[in-house]
Amino acid sequence: MNIEQTGSVDRRVRVHAALADPTRLRIVDLLAVGDAASSELAAGLGTPSNLLAHHLGTLEAAGLIERHRSEGDGRRSYWRLVAAEVTPADASLATPARVVFVCTANTARSHLAAALWRRASRLPVASAGTHPAERIARGALAAARRHDLDLPDVSPRHLDAVHPAPDDLVVTVCDRAHEELGSRSQVHWSVPDPVAVGTTAAFDAAVGELDRRVAHLVPLLPTA
Template identity: 50%
Template structure:
């Protein structure tokens, strides 16, 4: 009960709700978040501290540039219920990208493709020769199938009109993207637990994206 009261108290502020809404679609560096919301550095730092203390947002170091950090929502039913509905033009296609296109982008693409809202693809900035076996195992365990038989190169897949979602820091800092989800690479640990954790980190983000796409025209 105490944790829920702390979260509700933290959310009962217009500035902090704006920060949460800004992080609903993608993870942002503090400077990016300040520019998005128009909050000065001191006020931003105060509200971020309140949200972090309440367990609503988390901060992690970039896998590409360890000097940089990204802020992300600590997804929970309470946080999801607090988010504002967002509408935007529906893209022609959604492309998920990570470095090797062997795990995170494959899992995210399979999740969104199952919703059957828009065409979905995935690609990598340095594609591996095959999809990671543990990623295939995790998809099978969740009742999903990959949308492609093998990793692909982002330079060959990306088209005008795509919504590109970078699900790793290296791909985002190398090639950019319309959205960025800072999800650790499960292949670095190489365990079933790591791949399950990556899937769980992607799932609420994909669910949010699917809801936004479904309400768009």
């Protein structure tokens, strides 16, 4: 066995050891759907904060999850699943009537997510903002053209204007919107704001991250 093969085996051992616990498997299942703060995981799992910190540290040390600071409330951090080889055991969701993507201004991330969803799924989709701006970001429209996405140049809308129903799935793609909506945000994807950076690379990175997450969520919401 060469050194490279030994390293691969060692990593597999660390991964399997980290997952050899029911609570850590449940954490992986939750993060497979969306990102979450430690307090949200504690509430969802019913696990004391000190014990949860131990489990999160084990998963992080194995390279399975990572955390980053919120773009909204800087005192908060979000955990995300990063290991492609981890297969969640039970992450399926009830099929909603509609998927509603929400960011703050409804100028980029929520529109791009909706465009990617239209390309990947037959489930109805809408996008909205908690504080909509006057127009879609030019960079978002340009990114949609580069990636062959159907993104019409429409006016941003407030979340209330799309009339979210109890059987809709609200997915926040912005930390500020997630923190403002609280429990109304059923799934959260912590995607960096490309408008704040303004570069082509930032918008393309947002499309790539949203595309990856849409591709993962679609099979969890089977159509009738």
